[in-house]
Amino acid sequence: xxxxxxxxxxxxxxxxxxxxxxxxxxxxxxxxxxxxxxxxxxxxxxxxxxxxxxxxxxxxxxxxxxxxxxxxxxxxxxxxxxxxxxxxxxxxxxxxxxxxxxxxxxxxxxxxxxxxxxxxxxxxxxxxxxxxxxxxxxxxxxxxxxxxxxxxxxxxxxxxxxxxxxxxxxxxxxxxxxxxxxxxxxxxxxxxxxxxxxxxxxxxxxxxxxxxxxxxxxxxxxxxxxxxxxxxxxxxxxxxxxxxxxxxxxxxxxxxxxxxxxxxxxxxxxxxxxxxxxxxxxxxxxxxxxxxxxxxxxxxxxxxxxxxxxxxxxxxxxxxxxxxxxxxxxxxxxxxxxxxxxx
Numbered sequence: 001x002x003x004x005x006x007x008x009x010x011x012x013x014x015x016x017x018x019x020x021x022x023x024x025x026x027x028x029x030x031x032x033x034x035x036x037x038x039x040x041x042x043x044x045x046x047x048x049x050x051x052x053x054x055x056x057x058x059x060x061x062x063x064x065x066x067x068x069x070x071x072x073x074x075x076x077x078x079x080x081x082x083x084x085x086x087x088x089x090x091x092x093x094x095x096x097x098x099x100x101x102x103x104x105x106x107x108x109x110x111x112x113x114x115x116x117x118x119x120x121x122x123x124x125x126x127x128x129x130x131x132x133x134x135x136x137x138x139x140x141x142x143x144x145x146x147x148x149x150x151x152x153x154x155x156x157x158x159x160x161x162x163x164x165x166x167x168x169x170x171x172x173x174x175x176x177x178x179x180x181x182x183x184x185x186x187x188x189x190x191x192x193x194x195x196x197x198x199x200x201x202x203x204x205x206x207x208x209x210x211x212x213x214x215x216x217x218x219x220x221x222x223x224x225x226x227x228x229x230x231x232x233x234x235x236x237x238x239x240x241x242x243x244x245x246x247x248x249x250x251x252x253x254x255x256x257x258x259x260x261x262x263x264x265x266x267x268x269x270x271x272x273x274x275x276x277x278x279x280x281x282x283x284x285x286x287x288x289x290x291x292x293x294x295x296x297x298x299x300x301x302x303x304x305x306x307x308x309x310x311x312x313x314x315x316x317x318x319x320x321x322x323x324x325x326x327x328x329x330x331x332x333x334x335x336x337x338x339x340x341x342x343x
Contacts, residue, residue: 007301008324017057019321021081026328028088046082047101054108055079065308066315068189073124076108077133080140087143102144115182119163127182131168132199139206158216174230176200189312192245198259205266229274239292254293254305258326261289265333290330303327
């Protein structure tokens with residue numbers, strides 16, 4: 001854990017507005033004393049660079065490394081990813097600055113453009129919904145609602161989850177497609193992208209941890225069970241998942257495999273009943289997924305084999321902050337079953 005965490009510390013990305021979110025969440029989960037100052041510093045910088053429109057951590061426009069887009073103009077749906085660990089830190093230390101910053105970030109979400117069904121756009125370029133944005137914004141809204149006593153924010157989290165799922169999860173195959181555009185109505189990226197399904201499953205786990213009794217939780221549980229079952233059936237004999245789940249010619253991909261490990265074990269702990277799989281079988285699959293990725297971690301702590309942003313066909317592989325973060329998150333939830341886990 002120290003090597004993977006140390007690689008995060010050695011490779012900061014000051015102007016990133018979202019990829020550091022899962023990294024910070026993973027570091028907060030382990031709460032190792034040597035990394036606490038770094039976590040505080042990164043979150044303080046996200047607050048210090050919150051723009052007038054409420055977007056945390058610069059909210060810089062950025063280009064793509066390939067795939068189905070060439071540019072990305074961030075909206076609050078993306079920058080909220082940093083807000084989730086900020087609220088985790090607030091829950092621990094009570095620093096009011098963080099809750100005030102979260103209020104501005106939440107307002108930015110309310111002000112963001114929406115589809116005709118109320119789905120918050122994923123990027124400024126047009127009326128698109130991407131499946132990864134369930135994780136990037138819904139846990140933040142649910143956490144903010146809980147900590148601020150704002151039921152409307154929690155309701156919005158579950159609403160966004162449902163709007164995205166109904167547009168992006170295939171009713172027959174129970175797997176998520178990457179991106180949908182309202183006008184003209186089409187899927188700019190329609191494959192069953194492995195990491196997209198991982199983001200969705202991780203969001204399910206987070207929402208059920210934060211607000212298990214919300215009226216929308218039943219829909220989250222149903223989605224969790226269906227998609228986890230469908231993705232479980234796609235696991236390669238190695239323990240990995242293919243970058244495009246049903247395309248064995250695509251590469252085996254690390255971040256989606258770690259997300260699966262995290263979400264499958266969380267499902268066991270949350271008591272989610274997945275058709276066709278016992279809890280013992282799901283845990284075994286989660287452990288195989290984690291261990292095969294852990295075996296490839298470099299001496300530096302780098303987790304390789306991660307498809308670069310925006311994901312989907314045509315992107316190179318390297319490492320990312322969120323890949324590092326989900327290694328920490330998967331290891332943390334599985335730690336009672338990893339006797340040989342390196343501290």
